[in-house]
Amino acid sequence: MKYPPKVQLVDVGPRDGLQNEAQHVPAAVKVELVHRLQTAGLRFIEVASFVSPKWVPQMADHDAVMAGIQRRTDVRYSVLVPNLRGLEAALPTRPDEVVVFGAASEAFSQKNINCSIAQSIERFAPVVEQALAAGLRVRGAISCAVGCPYEGDIAPERVGEVARLMKGIGVQHVGMADTIGVGTPQRVQAAMDAALAHYPLHEVSGHFHDTYGQALANVLACLEMGVWQFDASVAGLGGCPFAKGATGNVATEDLVYLLHGLGIETGIDLQALVDAGVFISTALGRKPQSRAANALLARRAALATA
Numbered sequence: 001m002k003y004p005p006k007v008q009l010v011d012v013g014p015r016d017g018l019q020n021e022a023q024h025v026p027a028a029v030k031v032e033l034v035h036r037l038q039t040a041g042l043r044f045i046e047v048a049s050f051v052s053p054k055w056v057p058q059m060a061d062h063d064a065v066m067a068g069i070q071r072r073t074d075v076r077y078s079v080l081v082p083n084l085r086g087l088e089a090a091l092p093t094r095p096d097e098v099v100v101f102g103a104a105s106e107a108f109s110q111k112n113i114n115c116s117i118a119q120s121i122e123r124f125a126p127v128v129e130q131a132l133a134a135g136l137r138v139r140g141a142i143s144c145a146v147g148c149p150y151e152g153d154i155a156p157e158r159v160g161e162v163a164r165l166m167k168g169i170g171v172q173h174v175g176m177a178d179t180i181g182v183g184t185p186q187r188v189q190a191a192m193d194a195a196l197a198h199y200p201l202h203e204v205s206g207h208f209h210d211t212y213g214q215a216l217a218n219v220l221a222c223l224e225m226g227v228w229q230f231d232a233s234v235a236g237l238g239g240c241p242f243a244k245g246a247t248g249n250v251a252t253e254d255l256v257y258l259l260h261g262l263g264i265e266t267g268i269d270l271q272a273l274v275d276a277g278v279f280i281s282t283a284l285g286r287k288p289q290s291r292a293a294n295a296l297l298a299r300r301a302a303l304a305t306a
């Protein structure tokens with residue numbers, strides 16, 4: 001099997017990872033997390049979202065987080081925006097990229113952003129136009145690309161249709177997202193194929209929540225197709241407040257361990273990444289939800305006492 005020689009990871013921990021946390025996470029902790037991720041070699045970080053604070057209170061401090069980051073010129077900082085209001089609020093904070101987020105499921109679109117798929121595309125169109133005019137990159141997320149908490153299985157054709165609509169309004173890249181982590185490799189490949197009917201290989205990515213423990217298998221299935229860009233979340237944080245039962249994203253540590261094991265370059269220092277995961281997990285009062293991180297931590301502890 002021939003895999004891509006290099007993989008690019010977006011750590012969505014500061015955004016997807018924290019948006020679902022009930023406890024308040026101070027902006028300073030979010031900023032420190034971003035710093036630790038960039039120190040570990042992450043070059044793509046999803047920092048915050050500019051959504052309604054009534055809908056997602058945890059992301060209300062987006063301005064403070066964006067202002068607090070000591071930026072590196074080789075890191076791309078992205079933020080989620082659901083509408084023009086979000087873009088207007090985000091622009092002064094100088095993101096490199098904005099992410100519009102739609103869904104392949106009508107019911108999830110309504111629950112998540114309070115509008116139909118068609119209305120969401122209408123809303124996104126001016127957002128994309130103005131973001132591109134401002135010199136930003138624009139990514140699109142297609143949620144519930146395999147299954148929906150309200151509608152059940154989602155056919156690949158529906159992913160293809162949203163990808164087609166996103167392409168039509170100028171979205172440069174689409175992320176195929178298994179929001180509730182129900183996908184298995186063949187179904188994920190079918191959803192990815194549907195996106196690839198409208199986007200080239202270098203403009204698609206996979207975003208897998210690990211609810212059923214399938215995320216690494218799904219990444220591998222995408223690597224087999226030549227896909228080389230994935231989202232992941234340090235310490236396996238993550239979830240969507242509007243997709244009940246969904247757990248965290250694939251842990252960045254687990255994914256890096258897999259990729260390095262396959263001889264695939266990521267530019268990421270796994271030990272420093274484990275430290276970033278410990279930092280945020282400690283701040284949240286729990287252990288990292290990453291098998292690789294916990295195994296490496298146990299090995300460190302054993303070496304320290306040997």
Ligand code: HMG
Pocket residue numbers: 016019049050051052053055056080082083085086087089101112113114141142143144177178179207209239240241242
């Ligand atoms: P709405 O209520 O339909 O919007 O919400 P509205 O335009 O009628 O406005 C209602 C109120 O929200 C007004 O304030 C607006 O000013 C305000 P009020 O008059 O009541 O005081 N408002 C805003 N405030 C701040 N920023 C904004 C904004 N827009 C309106 N941008 C809306 C529509 C989209 C705003 C709402 O549904 C929302 O914020 N949803 C957030 C959903 C969300 O963040 N979900 C999680 C991220 S997506 C995800 O996790 C999936 C992903 O990881 C991929 C995957 O795993 O599938 C990406």
Ligand code: MG
Pocket residue numbers: 016177179207209238239240
């Ligand atoms: Mg997600």
